[in-house]
Amino acid sequence: xxxxxxxxxxxxxxxxxxxxxxxxxxxxxxxxxxxxxxxxxxxxxxxxxxxxxxxxxxxxxxxxxxxxxxxxxxxxxxxxxxxxxxxxxxxxxxxxxxxxxxxxxxxxxxxxxxxxxxxxxxxx
Numbered sequence: 001x002x003x004x005x006x007x008x009x010x011x012x013x014x015x016x017x018x019x020x021x022x023x024x025x026x027x028x029x030x031x032x033x034x035x036x037x038x039x040x041x042x043x044x045x046x047x048x049x050x051x052x053x054x055x056x057x058x059x060x061x062x063x064x065x066x067x068x069x070x071x072x073x074x075x076x077x078x079x080x081x082x083x084x085x086x087x088x089x090x091x092x093x094x095x096x097x098x099x100x101x102x103x104x105x106x107x108x109x110x111x112x113x114x115x116x117x118x119x120x121x122x123x124x
Contacts, residue, residue, distance in 0.1 A: 052060060060088055070076045079087070 106112065
């Protein structure tokens, strides 16, 4: 039993020494690796994830009216495959943001806990 404890202590000591000597090097490498990627992420996040300004609302209204007009006239049937794919991806993005917002609002991934008066039959 004492030998097993000595082996565990020796392993812990070696692991601690290894972490103390190589830890700062690994941390520096991780920071250097992530700097360009994080700067690119923050650049796009500042552009794409900001709420609309009051000056952009007329453009939004025009876009919505164009969508309604194309639905009424059947113009959407003349889209190229690239445009249709882009529209599909935008719709999927809106749906995903909706579902993520619902989960944030519920503070749970699981759905709502709906109370019911229904009682199953005893023979089932």
